[in-house]
Amino acid sequence: MKYGTILVIDDNPAILTAVKICLAGTFERVVTLNSPEKALVIIAQENPSAILLDMNFSLGVNSGQEGMMWLSAIHRKFPDIPIVLITAYADVKLAVRALKNGAADFVTKPWDNDELIRVLKDAIDKAGEIIPLDQLESEHVRKVLNKCDGNMKKAADLLGISRQTLYNKIKP
Amino acid sequence: MKYGTILVIDDNPAILTAVKICLAGTFERVVTLNSPEKALVIIAQENPSAILLDMNFSLGVNSGQEGMMWLSAIHRKFPDIPIVLITAYADVKLAVRALKNGAADFVTKPWDNDELIRVLKDAIDKAGEIIPLDQLESEHVRKVLNKCDGNMKKAADLLGISRQTLYNKIKP
DNA sequence: CACTTGTGTCCAATTATTTGACACTATAGG
DNA sequence: CCTATAGTGTCAAATAATTGGACACAAGTG
Numbered sequence: 254m255k256y257g258t259i260l261v262i263d264d265n266p267a268i269l270t271a272v273k274i275c276l277a278g279t280f281e282r283v284v285t286l287n288s289p290e291k292a293l294v295i296i297a298q299e300n301p302s303a304i305l306l307d308m309n310f311s312l313g314v315n316s317g318q319e320g321m322m323w324l325s326a327i328h329r330k331f332p333d334i335p336i337v338l339i340t341a342y343a344d345v346k347l348a349v350r351a352l353k354n355g356a357a358d359f360v361t362k363p364w365d366n367d368e369l370i371r372v373l374k375d376a377i378d379k380a381g382e383i384i385p386l387d388q389l390e391s392e393h394v395r396k397v398l399n400k401c402d403g404n405m406k407k408a409a410d411l412l413g414i415s416r417q418t419l420y421n422k423i424k425p
Numbered sequence: 426m427k428y429g430t431i432l433v434i435d436d437n438p439a440i441l442t443a444v445k446i447c448l449a450g451t452f453e454r455v456v457t458l459n460s461p462e463k464a465l466v467i468i469a470q471e472n473p474s475a476i477l478l479d480m481n482f483s484l485g486v487n488s489g490q491e492g493m494m495w496l497s498a499i500h501r502k503f504p505d506i507p508i509v510l511i512t513a514y515a516d517v518k519l520a521v522r523a524l525k526n527g528a529a530d531f532v533t534k535p536w537d538n539d540e541l542i543r544v545l546k547d548a549i550d551k552a553g554e555i556i557p558l559d560q561l562e563s564e565h566v567r568k569v570l571n572k573c574d575g576n577m578k579k580a581a582d583l584l585g586i587s588r589q590t591l592y593n594k595i596k597p
Numbered sequence: 598c599a600c601t602t603g604t605g606t607c608c609a610a611t612t613a614t615t616t617g618a619c620a621c622t623a624t625a626g627g
Numbered sequence: 628c629c630t631a632t633a634g635t636g637t638c639a640a641a642t643a644a645t646t647g648g649a650c651a652c653a654a655g656t657g
Contacts, residue, residue, distance in 0.1 A: 333571050345515045349531045352524045359521045383569055385585035390558060397555055399505050406603055413557035418645055420605085578634060590614055592636080604653075613644065622635075627628105 256377055257302035258282040262289050262323075263339070264310045268362075272305065275366045279374070289323040296331055302377045303357070305369075308340035308347070317347045321354060328355035335376035339364065394422050428549055429474035430454040434461050434495075435511070436482045440534075444477065447538045451546070461495040468503055474549045475529070477541075480512035480519070489519045493526060500527035507548035511536065566594050 259280045261272050269285040276283050284299050286292060288310065296304070304327065308320025317340060324336055335357035340347070343361040351359055357376035360369060394412065398419075401408040409419040431452045433444050441457040448455050456471050458464060460482065468476070476499065480492025489512060496508055507529035512519070515533040523531055529548035532541060566584065570591075573580040581591040 333568055343517045345517055345520045345531065345533055348517045348520050349524065352521065353530070358525070359517065361517055381572065383572065383583045384565070385583070386562060386565065387585055389561065389565055393556070393558065393561055396505055400553065400555065404603075405605095411555045411557070413559055415646055416604090417606090417647090421644075576634075577636095587615055588635090589616090589637090593613075599657095601656080602654085605651095607650085608648090609646100610648105611644105611646070613642100615642070616640095617638105619638080620636095623633085625630100625632085627630085 256280050256374065258284060258299050259303050259305065259373065260284045260286065260292070260296060260299060260301040261305045262286045262292055263305075263307035264288060265307075268307075272369075275369060276373070279370050289319075289327075292323065292327060293330055296327065296334065301334060303373050303380075304334055304336045305373065306336055306338055308338055308351075309342065317342065317351075321347075321351060324351060324354055324356055333380065335380040337372055337376055339369075391422065394419070398423075428452050428546065430456060430471050431475050431477060431545065432456045432458065432464070432468060432471060432473040433477045434458045434464055435477075435479035436460060437479075440479075444541075447541060448545070451542050461491075461499075464495065464499060465502055468499065468506065473506060475545050475552075476506055476508045477545065478508055478510055480510055480523075481514065489514065489523075493519075493523065496523060496526055496528055505552060507552040509545055509548055511541075563594065566591070570595075 256279055259276060259282070261269060261276070261283060263269050263272070263285075264287050266287060269287065273283045273285060280302075282299075284295065284301065286295060289306070292304075306320060306324060306327070308317040310319050320338060320340065324338065327334075328336060332355070336355065337358045337360060338351050338356045339360045339362060341362040343359075348359045357380070358372045360372055394408075397412055398405075398408045401411070405419055406416055409416040412419065428451055431448060431454070433441060433448070433455060434457075435441050435444070436459050438459060441459065445455045445457060452474075454471075456467065456473065458467060461478070464476075478492060478496060478499070480489040482491045492510060492512065496510065499506075500508060504527070508527065509530045509532060510523050510528045511532045511534060513534040515531075520531040529552070530544045532544055566580075569584055570577075570580045573583070577591055578588055581588040584591065
C-alpha cells in the first residue's frame, strides 16, 4: 500500500465504481470525481500520487478536446503529479497529442485491470525518481556540449556559466 | 534551410522517393536508407538533425516490434537526435509505447506532407532548446522540495547537497 | 596578410559550499 | 509528563568553486 491516494475523474458512475474496486487493493485511498470542474481544488486538498482522467465529458462530443484541456490545466498547475488518460474513443493522433501535452500514459476502454494498475504504478514510480543535482548537471552539460559540436565558448555561454567553469565540470 | 540533414529509413523505395521530394525544400540534405541495419553508422557519419523511421521492415510482420527495437537502439546511442516514427499499421498502444521509448512524434501513413514537415520541424526545434544551468537547477530543486513536502533535510540529502546550500538556492 | 574566433592555461579576487555548532520546535513512545 | 528523535533556522570559519581578466597560440575567412 505504498501508492498513496489516487484521483479518478470520469462522468460515468458505473466506471467510477468499477475503477474504485479495481484500484482499492493498490491505493490507500481512491477519490472519485464525476466532473473535472472541481479537480484543481480536490487535487490541492488530496495531494494524490496520480490522476486517472477520462477524456470525454460533454455528451456526444468524443473528440477528447475537453479531456485535453483539463489535462493541460491540471498539468500546468501540478506538473509533478502524473496524469494517466483513459478513453473509449482512442485514436493515435489523440494519444500522441496527450503524451506530448504531459500525460504520463494513455489507456483505452475497455481496460484490463492488471494493466491499468501496472500503468499507474509505473507512472508513480517514474514521477518519484529523484536525480542528484550534480548528475542532472553533468548530463545537461554533456548534452549542450554535444549540440555545440564541442564549441566550449558557445556551450558555456548557453549554459550561463564561464568557460573556465565548463572546463572544471568536464575534467573530473 | 536552417534544418540541416534528415535521415529517412523505410524499406519501401517508393516511399523514400516521395518523402525525399516532400522534404527537399525544408532540409539541406535528405539521406535515405532502405534498411535500419546501417543506421547507427550512417547517423555517426551524417549527424542528422532528425530521423524519420518506419516501423515495419520484415515482410508480413506488422507488429512494429522491429521499428521499436531500432528506435531504442538509436535513441540509446544518440539521445539528442529526435526520432519521428511513421507507420501504416498505427495503433494506440504502439504509439504510446513508442513515445515512452523516446520517440519525438508519431505519424501515420498515408501522411500529410505539410503535417510531416511541421512535425519534423517541431521535433528539431524542441530538441534544440537549451536551458541555462541555473534554471534547470532551480526547477529541479523546486520539484524535489515539493516531493519531500518541504522537508529540507531530506530534500538536500536526495539532491546530494548540504542543507545550508539548499537554503541559499531558495532564498533569492 | 590582417582579422576574427576559439582554445588551453594561468592568476587573483570574489562567491558558494561545506562542516560543525547552537538553541529552538514538534512529535511519538514509554 | 518526560525524553529521545528528527527537523528547523541561523551563525561562523575553513575549504572549494566561480569569475573576469590576461596571455600565447591555432584555425578559418576575406
